[in-house]
Amino acid sequence: MVELPTPVKWLLRLIAVGWVFFLVAWPVVMLVQRTFDTGFDALADALGDEQVVDALVLTAKVAVLAVAINLVFGVTISLLLVRYEFPGKRALSALVDLPMSVSPVVVGLALLLVYNGRDGWFGKGLEDAGVQVIFATPALVMATCFVALPLVVREVVPVLHEIGTEQEQAARSLGASGPQTFWRITLPSIKWAVVYGVVLTLARSVGEFGAVKVVSGNLTGKTQTATLAVEAKYQGFAQPTAYAIAFLLVLVSIACLVVVAFLRPKNER
Template identity: 60%
Template sequence: MADSRLIRSRRGPVTYVLRVLVVLYLFLLVAWPVSLVADRAFRATGTHEGGVGPFLERLTDPATVYAFNLTITVAIWAVIANTVFGVGISLLLVRYRFVGRRVLSVLVDLPLSVSPVVVGLALVLAYSSTQGWFGGTLETIGIQVIFSTPGLILATAFVSLPLVVREVVPVLEEIGTDAEQAARSLGANGRQVFRRITLPSIKWAVVYGVVLTSARSLGEFGAVKIVSSGAEFRGETATLFVHNHYQAFDEPAAYAAALVLVLISIIALVVVTYLRPKEERA
């Protein structure tokens, strides 16, 4: 009751001015530029026709289909890897105390602070067949990392690594270990405790992390540009497709692919918002 009175007492001219400024800031920074992408995707420019028909034709072009298929393949593998290792790392950080725990926590957050371009360069130094530490050895057994799909998966997994971990860790800390210890006292082994107690408790956090990781993986550009040849039908992901066609003055194709990426991101945010419990959305 006191909180509601406090909230009502804060309503006034200053509050409304702040709301207007925030809405204006978000409109100029996010909504307006994104709406321009949508407008250009359907607009006729030069010799290119506008409308829904030409827009769909650009999306069904073989080069566009290849780019999105490759992007989806890379994203799926990156999401699988980060989900498995993300849950494992979360359990390690929350349930165990060991030397280097804080260092591990910092390393998990490293992709959030390091430029994706630097990530790509680091992967080239590690896995390039000519100058990498492991690239030559891997190539002798028929595995090429750089300028191939494995390199794209590594780069994408790196930049999206923290998303599952940072969703799961707070939930593990909140639920504690009482239920797990009770299950062990009744004779359950570690696998049974994880499957019947831990996993159901963190399932929504895992879902949030998977959705956010998917959106991040589909939109990655900097790291994949370094580790991919970036040529049409040869390692060109959807983001590289947008960049290459925009640079080649094929703006309608670039805007069409960019709009699809924007829509995917919006859908991901809607899904996360819808799946969150009502008390969190409030």
């Protein structure tokens, strides 16, 4: 490795810190400042607004469901990609990365075309059975699951490669069943990768906007999530309330990261 001169090192550090500051830190600081320009009035008004509370509750509900679904399928897909060989493995791996390269608006439109009750592939049959997908909570959960799909998988797959299969093979040779091997050997080895994947999925789910906007209809009190409420309040000249909602969303993400930092063992920090 080429040793860089000390002035160059400091210059690179300054550029990196400056980039992160102007891209992330400064906008967040400005958001916090605008939220508390009038003390806690903006937060109090937001939490006292029934529409805002409904949006926050719906966001929490959708995020929890999306995290639970992506946790189960994310770990399952990770095990399939690393531990097994099967036809279509590369295609599955590529499909997992698809949400990272496709616009969330396109995702929402695709779901609308498939599950729309009027001319969607499955929407008409589902509505005849009494199940409404589009412009209802199921569509919000599906859209959120789609955009957050790769996060658990891409955290767990490298760890599975790193730990190898020796311990799992040893457990099976001693008579452990598949479920016993997973719960006692595999899961403890990948637990922090799973935790990080869950945290990233939660943050992504809470902050999703594009796909949710297309499939929700943005119905106040029914399908309006917190991010949609931010847009509605800002465009409705209720900027302090919009800042307060956005601040609460940022606070959730920061709280998740802080909790993980404290729960993680010291020797793994």
